[in-house]
Amino acid sequence: MTKKMKGIAGIAVFLGIILVAAGYLFNGNSPKKTTIVSQSSPVAQNATSQTQPLQRFQAGQDYRVLENQVSTDAKPENVEVVSVFWYGCPHCYALEPKIEQWQKTLSSNVEFIRTPGFFGPNLWQTHARLYYTVRNMGLEEKVHAGIFSEIQNRRNPLKDGEQMAGFMNREFGIEPKTFTSEFNAFGVSQQLQKAFSKLKGYKLTGVPAIIIDGRYVVEPGLAGSLNNMPVIADFLIRKVKQDRKG
Template sequence: MRNLIFSAVLATASLIGMTATATAAEPIEAGKQYVELSSPVPVSKPGKIEVVELFWYGCPHCYHFEPTINPWVKKLPADVHFIRIPAMFGGVWDAHGQLFVTLESMGVEEKVHASIFDAIQNQGKKLAKPDEMAEFLATQGIDKDEFLKAYNSFGVKSQVEKDKKLAMAYQISGVPTMIVNGKYRFDIGSAGGPEQALQVADQLIAKERAAK
């Protein structure tokens, strides 16, 4: 497990040094800007083109991707379904993943998502333990007892296990990683940068739409 975490961190850290490019005018190619999964993963909403972003609150690249991906998500057409899934490689990754799943289950994830990123990336907070999470979330208007109850609930723990299995099925090794329609995997490095990653996503969405 320790090696897996280390590999994931290395994969994330290497994103800055990669120089592959993909532009809207340049057709993308499997094996270059993206990888086609050998075994497609079922989507959560059949009939929709699903786009998944796998992330970790402790990942600086994920944090810096936020100002680029969030406006893009807001403009997605009705036939595209976007979801975030926390990557969990053990340790604090799992704690942060369970934090995200808990907030989703409470219907407050969108309200505090940016604040959690800021707390971890800019304020030096670890948010690695439930009580610490609850104390911070109380400053964001989230009831501590309700959060802790949800955090330890069967439903949240079951969803955490489902998300772990999805990440394994996607065969990810670092974050942020994107998956289009359970078939295509790519990241900022393979795409050539944050903007290029979304251009890759746009082309793969169009590819799936044309195949319907």
């Protein structure tokens, strides 16, 4: 082999070594592809589910915290949710379909209770008596929406027991005597007294309102809208459960 041939062979070997080294550098030691995790990605959702929920709402800005907790009727291991309403309130009427849908999403360890709001011996209290009457008769789910609609859409105020008895008979076939007897029952009066005591403890200035665990009050003013109320209430239910675990 001539010197010229040896020189060419040496250069070829040298270039081969360089190519092998370059392949190692670019393939073996190159940085791994970075995975970008967004909040909507499955990775982010899985990571979030393993940690505590983010603090989305603030006391005093989105909901109220009562200085003195109001006693609840829920089992100790459950979270009580109270929806306070008045049949004569258009905002309560607008919120009610949202409440009904939201109620279906609540877990088994959440106890949902409706409470009619009233602040004295007036039409509010008369409507509260109507609510407890139909509840005691086992008719709440059957007639609740109908009562709302009668007052809000037909503009029938149902201002006394006589009007209520006529309405219940006409729309739902309830005997007036049966309704009137239950409407004037002592048990209904006791329920009104108990509800009034709790309502004072909630320190409400109006309705609608959602009370979580007798401590947290969600109202349209701080919530910003009716739609936000169940969302904030969900957050507070999670907060109560986490606080109990802590």
